[in-house]
Amino acid sequence: MLKKDLILRNPLRLLGNERETILSPGGFGAILARAGVGKTSLMVQLALNSLLSSRNVLHISMNDPVKKVSLWYEEVFRHIAEKYQLAQMDQLWEAILPHRFIMTFKVEVFSVPKLEERLTDLTEQGIFFPNMIIIDGLPFTESAREMLQNLKQLALKHALHVWFSVRTHRHETVETDADGVPSAFQNVADLFEVLIGLQPEGEEIHVRVLKGGSSDRDHRGLQLDPATMLIMDIADKAAAV
Numbered sequence: 001m002l003k004k005d006l007i008l009r010n011p012l013r014l015l016g017n018e019r020e021t022i023l024s025p026g027g028f029g030a031i032l033a034r035a036g037v038g039k040t041s042l043m044v045q046l047a048l049n050s051l052l053s054s055r056n057v058l059h060i061s062m063n064d065p066v067k068k069v070s071l072w073y074e075e076v077f078r079h080i081a082e083k084y085q086l087a088q089m090d091q092l093w094e095a096i097l098p099h100r101f102i103m104t105f106k107v108e109v110f111s112v113p114k115l116e117e118r119l120t121d122l123t124e125q126g127i128f129f130p131n132m133i134i135i136d137g138l139p140f141t142e143s144a145r146e147m148l149q150n151l152k153q154l155a156l157k158h159a160l161h162v163w164f165s166v167r168t169h170r171h172e173t174v175e176t177d178a179d180g181v182p183s184a185f186q187n188v189a190d191l192f193e194v195l196i197g198l199q200p201e202g203e204e205i206h207v208r209v210l211k212g213g214s215s216d217r218d219h220r221g222l223q224l225d226p227a228t229m230l231i232m233d234i235a236d237k238a239a240a241v
Helices: 002-009 011-015 039-052 066-083 089-099 112-124 144-157 234-240
Strands: 028-033 057-061 100-104 132-136 161-167 194-201 204-211 222-224 231-233
Touching: 028 039, 028 144, 039 057, 039 066, 039 089, 039 132, 039 161, 039 194, 057 066, 066 089, 066 100, 089 100, 112 144, 144 161
Parallel strands: 028 161, 028 194, 057 100, 057 132, 132 161
Antiparallel strands: 194 204, 204 222, 222 231
């Protein structure tokens, strides 16, 4: 019951159907924000939400070593445990840990065939069978579209959904389309089911659903807590004041 209770309390459910994952098999989602705004923290929260549902998460980092990624998970989980005053924090952590696998790539050598080769190694040896992939730190250059199309085919083949972090730049907060999607990302936006933007406004970091997500997203408000970087519902924040 503890896992289910945490999932129901998690404001991430407002981004999609409470009974389903936000993305369908083969679906792409992305978190877009400038450096240091909270992309990795939100990615880890997405992963933890899946881990609590006993879904396997493969976390691929292009920038950080395995130990640093592990520390991200431990820190975010500790903040969640403190927020909800979990008495069985250690037991729950040990229960979800087998559902996570961290993999690192250097940006210059990453390719879809190399990823498929590593996936095959994991699955054929019975080591790990992912349901979700997180790719943190992949640069979205002008040539990224072909790679993303190939990656989508791989995701469909293995019934996976994939989340990406996308680094934007300050000038792109102005150069956006009608939905707020940065100009540099618009040539691949059609490949994504869900796009989430993190927008700093003073001391607040607003979570904007730019594409996809729940049908009532315009009636909800989400922010990142600047102290813990946990996602929170603005209505809950107002009620606590």
